[in-house]
Amino acid sequence: MDAAALVPCTMQVNGDARTCAITPATTLLEALRYTLGLTGSKQGCDKGDCGACTVLVDGVPTLSCLTLALACDGRAVTTVEGLADKGVPHPLQDAFDRTGGAQCGFCTPGMLMSAYALLQREAAPTRDEISHALSGNLCRCTGYTKILDAVELAAAELRERAK
Amino acid sequence: MARSRTASPERPARKTITLPASVGVNVPRKDGRDKVTGAALYLDDLRVPGVLHGRTVRSTVANARIVSVTLDPAFDWTGMTVVDHRDIPGENCVAVIERDQPMLASTHVRHVDEPILLLAHEDAERVEAAVSAVKIEYEPLTPALNLEESLEKKALVRGDDNVFKTIRIERGDLDEAFVRSDRVIEGEYWCGHQEQLYIENNAMLAERTKDGGIHIRGSMQCPYYVHGALQVLLNLPPEKVRIEQTVTGGGFGGKEDYPSVIGGHAALLAWKSGRPVKIVYDRLEDLAATTKRHPARVRIKTGVMNDGTLVALDADVVMDGGAYLTLTPVVLSRGAIHAGGCYRWDAARIFARAVATNTPPNGAFRGFGAPQTLFAIESHMDRIAAELGMDPLALRRKNAVKLGDVTPTGQVLKESVGSHEVLERTAKRAKYAEKRARYERENAAAEAAERAGKGAKDGRRLRRGIGMALAMHGAGFTGSGESKLNSLAALDLTPDGRPCVRISNTEIGQGTNTVFGQIVGEVLGIPHEQVLVHVPDTDHVPDSGPTVASRTLMVVGGLIEKCAKKMKEKLELFAEHPIEGGADFARIAKRWLKERGPLRVEQRYQKPTGIEWDDDTYQGDAYGVFAYAAIAVEVEVDLDTAETKLLHVTTAQDIGRAIHPVLCAGQIEGGTLQGLGWALMEEVRHKDGKVWNHQLTNYIIPTSADAPPIDVEIVEIPYSNGPWGAKGVGELPMDVPAPAVIAAIAHATGCRLDEIPATPERLMRALQRRGA
Secondary structure, eight states: OOGGGOEEEEEEETTEEEEEEEOTTOBHHHIIIIISOOTTSOOSOSSSSSOTTEEEETTEEEEGGGSBGGGGTTSEEEOGGGTSBTTBOOHHHHHHHHHTOOSSOSSHHHHHHHHHHHHHHOSSOOHHHHHHHTTTSOOSSSTTHHHHHHHHHHHHHHHHHHO | OOEEEOOOTTOOOTTTOOSSOOTTSOOOOTTHHHHHHTOOOBGGGOOOTTOEEEEEEEOSSSSEEEEEEEEOTTSOOTTOEEEOGGGOSSOSSOOSSSSOSOSSOSSEEOSTTOEEEEEEESSHHHHHHHHTTEEEEEEEOOOOOSHHHHHTTSSOOSTTTOEEEEEEEEESOHHHHHHHOSEEEEEEEEEOOOOOOOSSOOEEEEEEOTTSOEEEEESOSOHHHHHHHHHHHHTOOGGGEEEEEOBOSOOTTTTTSTHHHHHHHHHHHHHHHSSOEEEEOOHHHHHHHSOOOOOEEEEEEEEEOTTSOEEEEEEEEEEEEESSOTTHHHHHHHHHHTTTTTBOOSEEEEEEEEEEOSSOOOOOOTTTTHHHHHHHHHHHHHHHHHHHTOOHHHHHHHHBOOTTOBOTTOOBOOSOOOHHHHHHHHHHHTTHHHHHHHHHHHHHHHHHHHHTTOOOTTOOOEEEEEEEEEEEEEESSSTTHHHHHOOEEEEEEOTTSOEEEEOSOOOSSSOHHHHHHHHHHHHHTSOGGGOEEOOOBTTTSOOOOOSOTTOIIIIIHHHHHHHHHHHHHHHHHHHTSOOOHHHHHHHHHHHHHHHHOOOEEEEEOOOOTTOOEETTTTEEOSSSEEEEEEEEEEEEEETTTOOEEEEEEEEEEEOSOOSSHHHHHHHHHHHHHHHHHHHHTOOOOEETTEESOOSTTTSOOOOTTTOOOEEEEEEEOOOTTSGGGOOOOSSGGGSSHHHHHHHHHHHHHSOOOSEEOOOHHHHHHHHHHHTO
């Protein structure tokens, strides 16, 4: 690739300002994984079908494989690496671990980000609301049961903390 | 005695464990933290300096002679590594059971997307562009694109009859049994391809080593399969081939045999370029080119008595193996052995054939041939029940095997037979009888209301139904398979005094590493966290066999249990006192290491006594034991759109003993949804031999919005040769959903499909034929 074609892009990634040199065609997923070395977000289809690449852009769950990195210049991006607080897993992460919500783990980062966004806007979602919110994230291992259990458990724990 | 429990998902793991008791406890996953924080490194997450990106140039026709392969001179090939069949140092084959499949096609292609040429470049975009700069000229030949065309010998794909393998299982006097039957009932059942659809696509990295060997890392189930294939391909001795598993994003059989292909390709590119080469498939390539579940046609003729007693079974099974053999004979074998279902037959004949077609080779997929034949026999049970005017549950109750019964291979079921237990528990838990009556009442009322012009307010014509299915699944390799595998497991001490499990069985999401920690911890009386499980790496672990056939826990877990007992005995003799917990173990272990040097114990597989199998007659003990599953599926069908909604699923499964109930329930829930997907929506469509729906946009798998609540009851009837009584659980859940869905749809609509998936299109045609 012609180096002259590279352009700078600055994003707030998991709270830190990160600048990278990318081409205008670089997707957000490629920038995160291959330029910034944040490999938590996964590529399962590169077509927006599977949801494994889901990250938050300004708090909104976004398919990073279908989003140009440049479109996120100056915006806040949160990935699975940004969920833990000083090494302490977020209650959602802990709940996925405890309930068996992660098996092979490949869909888990995207699943967590969709669930995180749901809990940001709805502290006490119903099971139907959870399953609707996660319906863009494919999982082949769990049959989804334990993923829904995990989100319910995390929601309850977060509500408890907020008291 | 049977024990039963519901795996409570809310059971908190991290905080409430009392150690050292580990078996039967939902301890935290060993790999859990890394997976939920994004720290787990899958193949494409590895950063490798100087890596080249590999791509595969594939055929576009189903059957042809290759006339020429040309690199477009207008394209800039600088820095491009190009590999064809002439670059192969050893034998041009994918060595599995046979060596019929070329690693790279040379003179002929026998299916669309067959690999012909390999390319690698440090720029991923350039190598992608290069794929279309390779021009291949073909002389097309007539292909045989499905099992019917293969049987008709429209093209000869294999030998002079297209048959990969034939199996005959015969028991009792079939003619006599038909003569004395009150009725003869026949059916024909079809099921199509299914894609495993692990969310992480196939991915491999190959590097030449300084000692003239090859090191492969990647997403796989069976490192020693790749190890064997690479020795043949590169003409290397075993010690020069090193295969190492990376964190694997699902397998389901799809990473049993295929990693030898992609691993071989990466190795050839690395061999020629001298650089590390990574091949990571995208979804399009993975869905189009890799192995799938074998499509099958099963014809069944049964003799039954008017009271529902089954007498005679005559089954004719045909499976489509695709263009090359891969694991097809073994898939066919399991399919044939399971074709009689979970029932007693006075006489049975099962005739099974696998045939070759000009389509990408099919391979392993959870259940390994059994879901196909079980779909057929379970659907047929519902047909028998309907013809006799019997409730399908009553028919199953009357004929399901019991302790002491004999299978079509002549196997006497000597222990751990949970068939009736799972059937009754499922029926009770699902309120089967009550729901069946209620849905019939409601459906009749809805129909009457619609006739009277007083249907549902929103105008929808909905019908509900409930269907059941029952199956048994042989755990471990079929027949003499486990003896031939001759698995070896080892347990040793790390320099800091921790026990380390050394096996080639892989963690692919099912929780293998966690339960091996539990087993060793339980035997040694130490916390399970203290136990390490070595990365499956052929330089560092012995060959304990492949991660397939629901064998890892039951067979290899048993070997590791024995290893742990040996280690305990040695250390306690040495210490002259029993091990008293984790700290004491560490003290003793360190003292041993200091005074006596390394400690390693091993255990090789030994066939349990009383298990005999004859490969020639196909008679004997096909498996050490069977696991049992029953399911009840409730559906709602929209008569106008022919869409089927899954309302609720109840399943009880006898797996001997749940070492980790949450992980077991996870297998059952996940396998159930995979089976429901196969039943309702997953359909691989071909056009001229090419998979045309090779993306997730149109190869549809269930989402969370499609998934019904799945109520799981684990039944535990222990098996004397499994660790703590455990039997295999991985494949069993795949066996029962599909026939239960078809039965539920038939109950709801009166319309029975004999082919899956029951897509709206297929069901609509059936409803229209019936004039609904």
